Amino acid sequence: MHREGHVGMALLAYSPVAMGTTAVGYTDFAIAGAVVAGALAMVPDLDMRIPFVEHRGPTHTAWFTLLLGGLAGGLGLIASLSRGVLAGIGIGLFAGVVVSLTIASHLAADALTPMGIQPWTPRSTRTISFDLFTAANPIANYALLGIGIVAVAVGFATGSALSGFT
Template sequence: MFRPGHYGVALVLYAPVGGWLLALGHLTAAVAGGAGVLWLTMLPDWDSRLPFVSHRGPTHTLPFAALVGGVAWAVTTAVTAAIGPAIGVGDYAVGPVSVPTFAAGVGTLSVLAHLAADLLTPMGVAVLWPVSSRRYTLSMTTADNTVWNYALFALGIFTTAVTAYLGAKLLAAGTV
């Protein structure tokens, strides 16, 4: 899948999280999470910049998704521990969860969204590597199909708009 398709799938998968955060009254967290997912969703394709790493190899796996989430958690834990005492704040939160937990979720979801988009293509992905090199695919479209890429992007925008609307309605009604 190309960039627009990956962005669309990332938006579709993040939309329920963003809508939930919005319904709880955490607009900043909802927007920050969405921005983070969009920013990181292309991370697995950095494999094309690395020597000796095949495209859709180790960076297109569930272990890589866990690694990205773990690194996000570790970095934000270290940063919040370092700056918290300096500014007199001991416990950081993004919406209803801690900053490290939120960062880990965003990082993991970003990679999972990328994998989901690539599952649509005939090449598929070996999500269970290194346990298995079997590639999984739904073989619905080629990665370079412009119609599919922009349709997925439009679906992501639509899903985000609908969940933002519903989240705002729930917030206004005070039902969450």
């Protein structure tokens, strides 16, 4: 997939988090999470800029997803401990979930293409590919972007409506 498709998939994956975070009254965090999801949607493709790293190799695995999510969670916890232990844990969990979902959404989008991904490498070299459309398909990329934007907007709107009931 190209940038548009990956950003759309990241927003789609993040939309339930946006809804829940908005519903409990943390709209500022929900907005920040959406921005982070969009901004980090292309991180796994940094492998194309790193010499000797195969494209859709180590950066397109579940292990990379867990590593980055764990790092984000740890940094979120450390950075927010001044707000108290519970706040630090909450912010750390939020950061870890947002980053993990974003990286996982990238993998999911790439699994829609004929090339697919090998998410369990080196434990398994099984390729997952749904072979729905090529990564360069502009209709698929812009459709995913549109779906993601609509999904996150619905998430915010639903969360906002639900916040009146809490």
